[in-house]
Amino acid sequence: MTRPPDGLFPLLLEMRDIQKRFAGIPALADASLSVRSGEVHALIGQNGAGKSTLIKVLTGYHRKDAGQVLFEGEPFEVHSPHQAQVNGISTIYQEINLVPLRSVTENICLGREQRRYGLLDWNAMHAEAERLLSRFAIGIDVRRPLGEFNTATQQMVAIARAIGFSARLVIMDEPTSSLDEREVGVLFSVIHQLKAEGVSVIFVSHKLDELYEVCDQVTIMRDGRTVRSAAMKEIGKLELVAAMLGRDVAAVEGHATAFGERDRSRIGDVMFSARGLGAGQAVRNVSFDLRRGEIAGFAGLLGAGRTETARLVFGADRPSAGQMTMEGAAYHPDRPADAIAAGMGFCTEDRKGEGIVPEMTVAENLTLALLPKISRNGVLDDSRQREIVERFIRELGIKCSGPNQKVRELSGGNQQKVLLARWLAMNPKLLILDEPTRGIDVGAKGEIQRLIRRLADQGLGVLMISSELEEVIEGADRIFVLRDGVSVTELEAEAANEEKVLTAMAHGTSASSEVTT
Amino acid sequence: MTELPRSYADRDAVARTFDLFGFLSRYGTVIALVLLVAFNLAFTRNFATMQTLNVNLTQVCTIVIVAVGMTLVIATGGIDLSVGSLMAISGALAPMIFMGKILPIGSIYLGVAAAMIVSVLVAGLLGLFNGWLVARFRVQPIVATLVLFIAGRGIAQVMTNGNLQTFRVPEFQWIGLARPLDIPAQVIIMAVIVAAAAWALKKTLFGRCILAVGGNEKASELAGIAVSKIKLAVYGISGLCAGLAGLIVIAINSSSDANLVGLGMELDAIAAVAVGGTLLSGGKATIIGSLLGALTIQLVRYTLLANGVPDAAALVVKAGIIALAVWLQQQHRG
Ligand SMILES: Nc1ncnc2c1ncn2[C@@H]1O[C@H](COP(=O)(O)OP(=O)(O)OP(=O)(O)O)[C@@H](O)[C@H]1O
Ligand SMILES: [Mg+2]
Numbered sequence: 001m002t003r004p005p006d007g008l009f010p011l012l013l014e015m016r017d018i019q020k021r022f023a024g025i026p027a028l029a030d031a032s033l034s035v036r037s038g039e040v041h042a043l044i045g046q047n048g049a050g051k052s053t054l055i056k057v058l059t060g061y062h063r064k065d066a067g068q069v070l071f072e073g074e075p076f077e078v079h080s081p082h083q084a085q086v087n088g089i090s091t092i093y094q095e096i097n098l099v100p101l102r103s104v105t106e107n108i109c110l111g112r113e114q115r116r117y118g119l120l121d122w123n124a125m126h127a128e129a130e131r132l133l134s135r136f137a138i139g140i141d142v143r144r145p146l147g148e149f150n151t152a153t154q155q156m157v158a159i160a161r162a163i164g165f166s167a168r169l170v171i172m173d174e175p176t177s178s179l180d181e182r183e184v185g186v187l188f189s190v191i192h193q194l195k196a197e198g199v200s201v202i203f204v205s206h207k208l209d210e211l212y213e214v215c216d217q218v219t220i221m222r223d224g225r226t227v228r229s230a231a232m233k234e235i236g237k238l239e240l241v242a243a244m245l246g247r248d249v250a251a252v253e254g255h256a257t258a259f260g261e262r263d264r265s266r267i268g269d270v271m272f273s274a275r276g277l278g279a280g281q282a283v284r285n286v287s288f289d290l291r292r293g294e295i296a297g298f299a300g301l302l303g304a305g306r307t308e309t310a311r312l313v314f315g316a317d318r319p320s321a322g323q324m325t326m327e328g329a330a331y332h333p334d335r336p337a338d339a340i341a342a343g344m345g346f347c348t349e350d351r352k353g354e355g356i357v358p359e360m361t362v363a364e365n366l367t368l369a370l371l372p373k374i375s376r377n378g379v380l381d382d383s384r385q386r387e388i389v390e391r392f393i394r395e396l397g398i399k400c401s402g403p404n405q406k407v408r409e410l411s412g413g414n415q416q417k418v419l420l421a422r423w424l425a426m427n428p429k430l431l432i433l434d435e436p437t438r439g440i441d442v443g444a445k446g447e448i449q450r451l452i453r454r455l456a457d458q459g460l461g462v463l464m465i466s467s468e469l470e471e472v473i474e475g476a477d478r479i480f481v482l483r484d485g486v487s488v489t490e491l492e493a494e495a496a497n498e499e500k501v502l503t504a505m506a507h508g509t510s511a512s513s514e515v516t517t
Numbered sequence: 518m519t520e521l522p523r524s525y526a527d528r529d530a531v532a533r534t535f536d537l538f539g540f541l542s543r544y545g546t547v548i549a550l551v552l553l554v555a556f557n558l559a560f561t562r563n564f565a566t567m568q569t570l571n572v573n574l575t576q577v578c579t580i581v582i583v584a585v586g587m588t589l590v591i592a593t594g595g596i597d598l599s600v601g602s603l604m605a606i607s608g609a610l611a612p613m614i615f616m617g618k619i620l621p622i623g624s625i626y627l628g629v630a631a632a633m634i635v636s637v638l639v640a641g642l643l644g645l646f647n648g649w650l651v652a653r654f655r656v657q658p659i660v661a662t663l664v665l666f667i668a669g670r671g672i673a674q675v676m677t678n679g680n681l682q683t684f685r686v687p688e689f690q691w692i693g694l695a696r697p698l699d700i701p702a703q704v705i706i707m708a709v710i711v712a713a714a715a716w717a718l719k720k721t722l723f724g725r726c727i728l729a730v731g732g733n734e735k736a737s738e739l740a741g742i743a744v745s746k747i748k749l750a751v752y753g754i755s756g757l758c759a760g761l762a763g764l765i766v767i768a769i770n771s772s773s774d775a776n777l778v779g780l781g782m783e784l785d786a787i788a789a790v791a792v793g794g795t796l797l798s799g800g801k802a803t804i805i806g807s808l809l810g811a812l813t814i815q816l817v818r819y820t821l822l823a824n825g826v827p828d829a830a831a832l833v834v835k836a837g838i839i840a841l842a843v844w845l846q847q848q849h850r851g
Contacts, residue, residue: 316739337741346739354735359800360728368729369740375722422740 009037011073012200013058013169018067020050020057020224022409025401027053028064029224033202035169035217040191040201042211042232045221046244046441047413048399051204052094054221055171059084059091072168082111090167094174094204094412094439095352096158100147105129107146108161132160137186151178151349151435152302152467159187163194170194171202174412176210177439178349180302180467188214206413206441207468208237222246245443267477268292271327271461272430274313278321282308284485286322290430295452295462297476299469299501305485306465307349310432313463314346315339326430340369345423349434349465351412355419358408362400363389365407365418369426392421395451397444412439420448430461437471449475469498483508545845546793546809549838553816561823569819571701575693575769577815578703579604579762583782584789584807585714586644586755591790592718593748594731594799595651595658597755600786602669603643604763604779607636609673611764612682612773615689629689637760643669644756648749662752666783673775683772693768703765710758715804727751731799788814788835792842814838 013035020028028050035041043051056062058069060078069076071087078084081091098107105122108129113120129142136156146154155178162170176184191201191214203215211218212232219229220243228243242249270289277286283305290296298306311317313324315333324331326342333339336346348355356365366389367374374384389403396417400410407418416439423431436452437445452475456462466472472479479496481489481504488508491500557564583600590597613619614632622628643665650661687694695702718724726747729737738744759779767773791797792813793806814835821831 314739335743336739337743340741348736348739354733354739357729357732357736357800359732359796364725364729368736368742371722371725371740371742378722380720380722380725 009039011035012037012039012071013076014068014070015054015058016068016070018054018057018069019065020053020062021065023401026224028057030226031067031221031224032226032229033219034229035200035202037168037200038195038198039217040195040203040215042215042218043202043204043221044206044208044211044218044240044244047417047439047444048411049221049244050224051221052173052411053224055091055093055173055202055204059089059171085111085165085167088168089171090162090165090169091171092158092162092173092175096151096154098146098154098158098161100154100353101145103144104133104140104142104146104149104157107157108132108142108164110161112165128164129160132164133157135163135190136160136183147353150302150307151353152180152183155179156183156187159190163190167199169200169202173204174206174439175203176205176207178435178467181469183302184210206439206445208240208442211240212237220244241442244441264477266293266457266459268294268459272313272325272331274309274322274324276322277309277312277319277324278485279308279312279317279319282485283312283319286482286485286487288480288487288490290461290463292429292461293456293459294477295456295464295475297472297479298463298465298482299472299479299505300482301505303484304482304505306482307434308485309482310346310434310463310465313339314344314432316346340426343429344432345369345426345428345430346432347420347423347434347436349438351415351419351438356407356415358406360407361404362393362398362407362410362418363403366392366403366421366425369422373426388425392425396421396448413441413444416440417444417448424451424455428460430463431455432463432465434465435467436464437466437468469501473498473501481505545842546806546813549792549813550809550816553813553820557816557820557823561820564823573812573815573819574704575701576819577811578701578707579765580782580785580789580811580815581707581808582710582758582762582765583755583786584793584811585710585804586751586758587783587786588790588793588795588802588804588807589714589718589727589751590658590755591787591795591797592727592731592799592802593751594734595748595751596662596787596797597644597647597752598659598662598783599643599647599665599669600755600759600762601779601782602666602673603640603756603759604766604782605670605673605775606643606676607640607760607763608767608773608778609676609682609775610636610639611689611767612684613676615686616682616684625686625688629686632689633692633764636764637757640760640763641753641757644759645749645753647756648752651752652745652748670775673778677773677775679775681772681774685771690768690771693765703769706761706765710761711804711808718802718804723747723750728800728802731796731802733800785811785814788839791839794842797843810842 011034015031015033018028018031019026031050031054033043033054045051053062057064059081060083061081078087105126109125113125126142133140133142136159138153138156140149140153146157155175159175175187179187194201205211215232217229218232218235220227220240222244238249238252241252245252268291271292272290275287278284286305286309300306312319315336315338331342357368363385367385374381374388386403393400393403398417399414407415410418420436437448440448452462464472464476473496477493479491479501480487481501483505489504563569587597587600611632614635615628617628622631647662647665650656651658691702693703718727726742729742730744730747734744763778766778789811790807793803793810795802795806817834817838818831821834
């Protein structure tokens with residue numbers, strides 16, 4: 001697409017003064033958004049600011065109460081995401097809404113099946129799915145059910161599916177929250193390609209650094225309103241944060257990643273250890289020790305076996321090889337209940353699939369792993385439940401109308417906070433966190449990281465998995481690098497830096513390898 | 518992708534959004550009941566009499582009792598097709614015991630007590646068998662319970678050689694015929710079961726676990742809930758409820774016919790649950806709703822019969838009501 005003389009492409013989408021209430025409570029008070037053709041437009045704001053709601057209004061998932069939408073200069077009114085898709089708007093929603101039991105191909109081709117003599121032409125569709133995925137450097141068996149793959153892969157499939165529809169506008173609601181750096185890179189090159197083809201992209205993310213890499217323009221929302229819109233290169237990161245939070249730039253300085261000071265003297269003796277863990281192809285030989293009061297990070301590429309190892313430790317899957325000990329005693333959990341009884345908690349990366357119970361309330365979700373503790377003789381103790389729930393809503397700043405709001409009505413980031421609270425509330429000795437700050441805004445992220453550090457200082461052992469290398473390096477006292485299901489290296493926090501960890505992730509050993517114990 | 522919530526709000530009334538489908542799916546059953554009663558008061562002769570009330574109440578009891586068990590099963594995301602057949606089994610077994618066909622029992626009281634306990638327990642055990650198939654082997658509930666749906670009635674027929682058992686045993690038949698304080702005994706039994714189940718679902722650990730399992734099984738497992746035990750338990754309870762309902766039916770009839778006891782009950786119970794507002798995919802359930810749903814279905818049937826509509830047509834209407842209830846659920850979900 002050639003650039004017009006004034007340097008500006010024509011407006012593709014204009015949303016003006018959009019209002020939307022849920023049960024009387026405004027989610028969008030006065031939101032506006034303008035996107036030009038061939039532009040990558042960042043949409044940011046705190047958890048619950050209304051980003052996803054604005055998108056769902058545009059795609060007809062929600063019906064707006066007031067306001068105007070113009071698409072390609074015409075009034076735009078659709079009543080379902082399908083209709084939006086037909087009209088050139090393709091969307092990747094925050095919660096992957098594909099069908100886990102169906103094959104990758106079926107998921108990608110859903111809605112535009114290819115036929116031959118009136119029958120579904122599977123060979124053509126498998127080929128099409130493979131072709132689309134190859135653009136993302138993903139080689140998986142497209143005949144297998146989608147649910148067998150991890151969250152990051154599923155996310156990439158969702159993206160491939162959305163790109164596969166020839167659209168004028170592609171909307172991505174937090175596509176990178178579960179992706180590693182490498183996948184993010186692949187995604188960005190695809191976005192650049194789309195842009196070159198004149199397709200516009202709306203990009204929602206809480207990882208502010210990446211916005212500068214791909215976005216041209218940014219719109220900032222706060223409490224259901226659009227508070228600012230600017231060219232990306234004219235606005236600094238601190239300014240972004242300040243506008244999101246509604247504070248001065250001075251007040252937000254030093255607000256970024258903050259696990260706080262480490263107090264290494266508090267790290268105690270070994271609490272948990274694993275030797276030669278193995279299960280299938282994903283985990284082949286993993287050994288590590290976790291000490292009391294220590295935050296240990298798992299680093300590794302997609303498919304390195306981090307989540308799979310965590311599931312073995314928690315008894316969600318059973319190892320075929322290796323031993324574990326917990327507090328000096330042999331430990332072999334048959335099911336998660338055994339791990340919980342031993343004092344462990346596991347905050348999953350798959351919030352929608354195996355985290356929240358959508359039809360249940362915030363209170364019910366928050367106390368799900370705590371039920372025996374809040375009941376007496378099998379009868380639930382309401383006041384005990386209320387006490388715990390209210391404490392965590394306050395402590396983590398969960399934005400909801402109250403403990404009895406359905407958790408599915410919460411914004412993605414707030415659902416994540418509920419999930420974290422579920423495990424913090426059980427007061428574990430060892431907490432496994434798989435992408436703990438996934439989808440959580442910059443302000444709340446710092447709070448949560450500080451909270452984790454504080455709990456570690458009180459003796460909690462933490463095993464943390466994060467697709468953000470920065471979070472692992474800054475937060476962890478010790479880093480275990482996994483590669484192809486094998487624990488290859490162990491790095492002390494002081495000695496670790498991004499380069500060393502990356503080298504180890506890719507090649508198995510860091511340049512100045514310091515394999516210990 | 519399938520559940521698209523829509524708010525059909527009046528677009529001009531920004532301040533006050535009114536969700537019609539939400540309202541209907543919450544209060545639809547009550548409204549339908551009120552409309553049915555109003556219709557009958559206006560058009561059906563002799564409707565406002567104690568006799569009509571009695572007829573309807575005694576007929577609805579067995580549906581409600583079975584629907585309570587069914588509600589719990591559906592709340593976990595399952596379904597139980599075997600309830601009608603289990604009713605036939607318990608209905609066939611009980612007379613054989615208290616009439617001394619299996620082994621002679623001296624005292625009739627002892628015989629009746631044994632008959633009641635054993636036949637209800639057998640139905641409960643068969644329910645556990647359903648649960649075992651579902652929980653242990655991950656058989657789809659609809660398939661797992663189809664086994665006993667088909668085989669169960671056959672077992673009952675083999676047990677009785679296909680013969681009709683008739684009896685006149687007041688010591689047993691109080692369960693369907695006695696009227697303490699002028700209230701039919703089975704109405705009291707039903708009320709107790711409904712109250713207990715409604716309380717358990719809302720206030721107990723067990724109830725919370727049922728809803729969690731139906732709402733997100735994987736999340737429940739990870740949160741340490743014993744998913745398999747919960748499933749075993751709900752199918753077991755459904756079996757117990759069906760067994761009890763079987764006893765009430767034969768007590769009312771003074772006879773037990775393995776071909777007829779509980780015939781079609783699975784559909785009535787599922788219909789009551791669906792009309793009552795319980796989510797058929799699990800995770801959200803209401804016992805009181807199922808009670809109201811059963812009353813609605815009973816009243817529809819009564820209204821049609823009392824006004825001379827043939828039974829076959831009544832079935833069609835019943836199907837229509839279920840479809841409407843499920844459709845309303847779909848509109849409101851998400
Ligand atoms: N279906 C719903 N019913 C009631 N309230 C809702 C519903 N959907 C969203 N909300 C509310 O609207 C507000 C905005 O939510 P939204 O999901 O748009 O936030 P967001 O900006 O996408 O946040 P996040 O960064 O956490 O994803 C929140 O307070 C949320 O609780
Ligand atoms: Mg969102």
